[in-house]
Amino acid sequence: MAENKQLRIFLSLPSTMQLIYLLDTVISDLLREMKFNEEAQEHVNLAVIEAGTNAIKHGNKEDTDKTATFEFLIDDDRLTITITDEGPGFEREEVANPLEPENLLKSSGRGLFLMEACMDEVVYEAGGTIVKMVKYK
């Protein structure tokens, strides 16, 4: 049986939204290298952008003294992404469902939903300051 060699990439970013585009570049190259299909690449890319936005904008309130960290664990059959912020956290169940008719025309509140729709697993830990997402090949 072939040995699974896990690779780890770690990014630590100051909390400015201008760096969200750096994530796009990193994750796009990584997903191509891992040979995810095109739809999966688009979904993971979107989920990382959403999680990064949550960490930098909503968690760390764009305070550049605070960092958002991104860990990418690459296995043969999956990509595991862990995003950590220094914010106060949040309760997932308190975030409204953007698909409910009364929320459809709201201009915000879709980020968590899109992350969960695009990834195979999304888990919130440490009161919402750590988000772990998995995509299987």
Add this chain to the structure above:
Amino acid sequence: MQINLRHKGSVIILDIEGNLVGPNTIELKKIIDDQIRTSGDEPVFMILNLERVQMMDSSGLGVIVAAYASIRRNNGRVVLLNIGGNIRSLIVMAKLVTIFDRYDTEAEAIASFL
């Protein structure tokens, strides 16, 4: 990101190029808000041409949903033109497919306002 503003008769057309992601969306929101403000009480008829938009996130979706809601309040309409597979699946995922009228040609989009 680049946004080109055109008029065809009373129809406002925004040709958008780039990714509608994060801070990029602020410029689009400002242009749409300016057009709504300039129109005063007149209804706004707007086409968002997304042919050259490869990616959109929840911030981008938020801007076009806000435009839809504001423009509809004054009996206007905003429609989407030339949306690619990525954007289409995002709109379907967010259950916004029944809200936005979508067209494949500019002529069809303009005719929809008549």
